[in-house]
Amino acid sequence: MEVKFNDVSYVANGEKIINGVNFELQEGKINALIGANGSGKTILGKMLNGMLYPTSGNICVGKTIITNVPLDNVEELQFNVGYVYQLAENQFFCETVKDEIGFELNRFSYRKKEYDKHISDALKMVGLSDEYLNRDPFSLSSGEKQKVALASILSINPEIIILDEPTNGLDYQDKLNLVRLLKKIKRRYKKTIVIISCDVEFVHLLADYIFVIDNGKLAIKGDKYTVFSNGLVLKKCGLVAPKIVSFKTQAMQRKKIKLIDRDDINDLIKDILRSI
């Protein structure tokens, strides 16, 4: 499903939070919207999901065109575009994990017969067992809450999945699992995934394409090597390159040696051993 932002602006309380943004998401890929706190990246995500409407400009999501006029069929848009909230518990209100995931299914009137299976499948996709079905979602750890929130969105099988700061409250192991899970969802189900995050380490692990948002504008876009090697622009946007990239850049600048772009610390070590 095609997603295109056409000259989108968003004004709240007389303040221009998004200022004439134009870009197109890569279909079936993992797209990352990164930026400092308050840069406006969450607003972009919320407009894509129909929670907010642009003040001017429009967003094309497949056949749906989102403008400043509230949509009649916002349910249809939200069926195609799932949104996982920044703090998972902000999207919870049911007493059990089962009801929580079931709520989304009910909302889009899934058949009762498939109901239980959908819930179990969604839990399995995020790596949780059926034991969680009767747990109270509020009593779970942050990592588990995040997984349940993602499961509730996956259960309705949207074309586009937006995750707002998905690594909050996740430990390292959970993060790696989430990277694996999202890559699998992309590969197997051909979903377009949108990560909204300021966690550059996480984005570096999985993003195919990165959009850097600064003060409501698109500052730079490209694949991760293009974006993360541009230290100056990142700094101006209040961000910093991932640790492995910063180390490489620093070594190359100070000691006039050549190191290749590496994603993995063990590959970097091989390069270092070769160069000394």
Added chain:
Amino acid sequence: MSAVIEIRDMSFSYDNKTIFKNTSLTIEDGTFTTIVGCSGCGKTTLAKMMSGRYKTSQYIKICGYFINNKNIPKLKEIVEIVFENSSRQLVSTTVRKNLELALKSYNVPNQEIDGKIEDISKSLEIESLLDKNVDIISDAEKQLVSLTIALLHNPQLLILDDALSMLDYCRREKVFTLLKVFNRLGMSIINFTHNSDDMLIGTNVAVIAKGQIVANEKKNKIFNNLRLFSNAKVELPFIVSLSSKLKYYGVVDKIYYDNKKLVDALWR
């Protein structure tokens, strides 16, 4: 040196799940301790216990006080805790009104309130947020405001439970620089975190694994035993991980905490 936290043989379980079993921990007064552990290991439980808001019969001494009916009001005065999602405590309309409310509840005289708000918001760079409604500021900014409220109280012990998780890199750096100043002025700080780089910031690091507090050491000693971290399923800071691997290959002789020094050591 006196202890700000003294826990002896503490056990805790809920929903028939054991979180802690006979574990002990002493945190010295005046330290900046980072506590790490995988998710679900009991960080939030421990943070809440240390805050002294929950009555318990366990041996837990906070700033020299046991947690009981008599001491809880005192503990509320000297200990502040900030959670990942403390925004529910922002009850008033604008950020400024919330800060005023906090100061009034701390019995700060009216004529000092404006000055205090100005000082703290300058040091945390949140002046532009002051007159915004708390409903429209971002979740990261809410975290910053919650922290500001805790700092306005100037507690003897400040506990952070993933309280800075949403801040971007620059904000985080600035906040930690400020926290270090408060720490030098005598505030004990305990930072429960998922961010492995935070371990390089404080003075001490403690690790939770399998219901036990398995280590509590000075920052420069803790990385001598890296197995501790793999057993606890905790990521190492990138620079520690890189230099320890290079040390294994014999190209450097110690663990480095700084890119520049490691680069200099490698390509002399």
